[in-house]
Amino acid sequence: MAEFFTIAEASRLIAAKKLSPVELATICLERIKAADSILNAFLMVTEERAIADAKAAEARIASGTAKGPLDGIPIAHKDIYNTAGIRTTAHSKLLQDNVPAADSTVVRQWRDAGSVMMGKLATHEFAMGGPSFDLPWPPARNPWNPDHFPAGSSSGTGAAVAAGMILGGTGSDTGGSIRGPSALCGIAGIKPTYGLCSRAGVLPLSFTLDHTGPMAWTVEDCALLLQAIARHDPTDPASAVHEAPDYTLGIDAGVKGLRIGVVRHFFEDDHPASPATRMGIDHALEVFEHLGAEVREVKLSPLADYNAPGWLILLAEAYAVHEPWFKTHFNDYGELFRDRLALGGLIRASDYVQAIRRRRLLCLELQAAMADVDILVTAAQPAEAPKITEVPKWAMLDKPNFTIPFNVTGNPAMSVCTGFGAGGLPVSMQLVARPFDEATLFRAGHAYEMATEWRKKRPALVA
């Protein structure tokens, strides 16, 4: 099998003319051909477009007009991101013939940065209904063991990045849909601060909880990908007016002097995580302390108190988005999305309002808790990936998840691989920073990855 590259490595080699973008795109296309019949990460491979993009990048590099670190880098997009002239389906029968006229803002920004578009990636139906077996396309599978769940809803992105079919990709995160698949597929993925990256041209799920963001093999690669999309977009009504710093500038600064708070009750009491997950977090905290960080415990409201407003807001807003189609095409949706979202129609207006009032108090609580710490550490997922056929329909209601609290508050949060469990599948931790402090998140995550060996191991399926 061909070598695996991170974006940072490939970018350096391309700039030095030691790696051709066409050669790199070809490696990725060959991996897709070899493994995607098992993984189902792609809904569409845009091979001709990829080669054309790669040739254009190669010409720029040859002429000394390269666009920057993403020039010639193979990426792909979750299939809720509009792509001009290329089918965008939300993995749903309802949109199986939908061809947008224009790119979403993020797609355009990565295209303008010179990236090579490899195709459109599997998602849970409309970013919530999965893993589903009753849709026009099968669900993506976990490259560490294809019998297992890659999480969702950015399932194709998680699988494709872990398998080296692409070097980075887009995800979206309303309750954990970037951080979940990043965790279960053993990669890095960041949900940026609410408003930092544009959602314009991305099919909505829940307006006040939706975030766009990148997923990649390493934290450093996430920083490179985020750099190209962290900017104000007047066409997104929630877009923040914020000037992003250079995320790579201080990424090697280490964690010496950083104050790290661990929200231990989330994963020990509120939703007990597996021994491997806890061990991974404890080891990461030891690594941070060894590197000079100060670790202390932080207490927040119970995890369920964050999940309740999160899910109520998500279901009510998503129901509002889908209600017109629900009334005319209810049975064209897959069972999981249809049943989960129908609950949203049973939420009363006053309950929704109470949920957003509660949300504000939780934002204030987290802001106060982070006054004396730079980073929070907690779990991203409770355990290794379950079997793909054993994911409960009502998982989000049965047990509180670890990710939606930071959709509720809008803080930036990132999944980082912390090793492997007894089943050989990845486990992870979640890092959380103050609003718009993605740079500190990258600094901590990168320091951890540099101090550990986990980034050297790829799934046996493609290794």
Add this chain to the structure above:
Amino acid sequence: MSEIDPTAFDALIAQTGLTLTDAQTATLRAAYPKLQTMIARVTEPLPREAEPALIFQAEIR
């Protein structure tokens, strides 16, 4: 969470305007108590000043 009164649940379903099969209704009826548990968590009394925050204010550092 106690089981919802069938009439009240039927009224909620009717309000959606959706045409559901008996099986679909039964699925939602089975899941609804879990949703009620979440609703109970957000409907505990709140101070009057706990208004929704609809404008995100970035921290200045």
